[in-house]
Amino acid sequence: MLKKSFVAVLAVISALTTVLSCNSIVGSTTSNLTDSLENSLTEGNTKGKQDTVKLMDILDSLNRGKIVFPALDSINKIDPKVAKRQFRDSIYRELNKKDKHIYLTFDDGPLIGSSAIDSIITSKDIKISTFLVGKHAGMSKRLKRDFDRYMNNPLVECYNHSFTHAANKFHAFYSNPEIAVSDFEKCETSLGLKHKIVRMPGRNIWLFDDVRRVDLTSGAQTADLLGVNGYKIYGWDVEWKINGLSGKPVQSVEEVYRRINNMLGNKSTLKPNNIVLLMHDDMFQNKKGQQLLSNLIDSLKQHKDYKFDFIANYPIKY
Ligand SMILES: [Zn+2]
Structure with a gap:
């Protein structure tokens, strides 16, 4: 269930062309952002590594426009606005499960x-x-x-x-x-x-x-x-x-x-x-x-x- 709901999200993330610098994800590449997201979303990882990028920080970056989704073209089939909304919704769903x-x-x-x-x-x-x-x-x-x-x-x-x-x-x-x-x-x-x-x-x-x-x-x-x-x-x-x-x-x-x-x-x-x-x-x-x-x-x-x-x-x- 958990993993299933992320397949789409991770696909979107993999398609990210740019992760602009931000305090919490400075220097992140698309692939390690994906890894971090997966780690953050793994059950029981809330007390995990200190350097794990937190869902809340990803959401913060998203809200500040620091995560950029690729433009819609023949390769990228997902409208960046839709991708962004889906990504935000998936973070919301995960946060809703937490205390x-x-x-x-x-x-x-x-x-x-x-x-x-x-x-x-x-x-x-x-x-x-x-x-x-x-x-x-x-x-x-x-x-x-x-x-x-x-x-x-x-x-x-x-x-x-x-x-x-x-x-x-x-x-x-x-x-x-x-x-x-x-x-x-x-x-x-x-x-x-x-x-x-x-x-x-x-x-x-x-x-x-x-x-x-x-x-x-x-x-x-x-x-x-x-x-x-x-x-x-x-x-x-x-x-x-x-x-x-x-x-x-x-x-x-x-x-x-x-x-x-x-x-x-x-x-x-x-x-x-x-x-x-x-x-x-x-x-x-x-x-x-x-x-x-x-x-x-x-x-x-x-x-x-x-x-x-x-x-x-x-x-x-x-
Ligand atoms: Zn007072």
């Missing part, structure tokens, strides 16, 4: 809501990622205790969301990258964070490996300076929004759940088979909010191929 990785991320803790999140995810036995605001941990005995709960829970990893949360004046904060970076450093030392992993307040910016995605340019210089200082920065694919006035979640559980399924299905996340969901601790202050979180987790857990991971492991590749 999907969900990163539940909670911002702005410790806040009222953090202890409930800690209890819920512990009872569900799933991993979560928290992006903490340094000064919140010093605001009260209760929040210090909730921060300690997060830190001591093996199902929770704690990451950096700055010390001051930019005092919610993001543009001004990012206008001085040195001061902004020192604010993240202050968060790291005051909370004793183990990871050099950041989410930038008020910005959906990604900066890790060869990825650099910036939503609003006023945060770009700070992001780059954080990168130079050894930090990785993670944004999000989906946000479960919070109502600024009521503090309640905006979308229903069904909407968020559907969106996660759809984005995983149509490969519209930043990295296929990996999805980062943004939430805020203060959405889950009361029983009603907590029930919604519990329901969302239960819905996601119905899928045996959905796995909950820490953002430090992002992205898991195939």
Whole structure:
């Protein structure tokens, strides 16, 4: 079954005339790309050789136009557009068979809501990622205790969301990258964070490996300076929004759940088979909010191929 579906694909690949240079397939010839694809697609090879070209990297190259299909002529019977679509579909089919990785991320803790999140995810036995605001941990005995709960829970990893949360004046904060970076450093030392992993307040910016995605340019210089200082920065694919006035979640559980399924299905996340969901601790202050979180987790857990991971492991590749 597996091999059968690739005969056509491999034929197409064999017919490739050019593989333009890209980070992951630099210098590949058509034949070793074919070999790599076969290796990647062989069952049980997901933990295989480090240098195996990953399906996701091939898909990335394809989407960036770095794999060129030969023009339709008397020798090549397949229209390059059709060939490309078939090739993409075959990668999708393989990715669909693999595990999907969900990163539940909670911002702005410790806040009222953090202890409930800690209890819920512990009872569900799933991993979560928290992006903490340094000064919140010093605001009260209760929040210090909730921060300690997060830190001591093996199902929770704690990451950096700055010390001051930019005092919610993001543009001004990012206008001085040195001061902004020192604010993240202050968060790291005051909370004793183990990871050099950041989410930038008020910005959906990604900066890790060869990825650099910036939503609003006023945060770009700070992001780059954080990168130079050894930090990785993670944004999000989906946000479960919070109502600024009521503090309640905006979308229903069904909407968020559907969106996660759809984005995983149509490969519209930043990295296929990996999805980062943004939430805020203060959405889950009361029983009603907590029930919604519990329901969302239960819905996601119905899928045996959905796995909950820490953002430090992002992205898991195939
Ligand atoms: Zn925030």
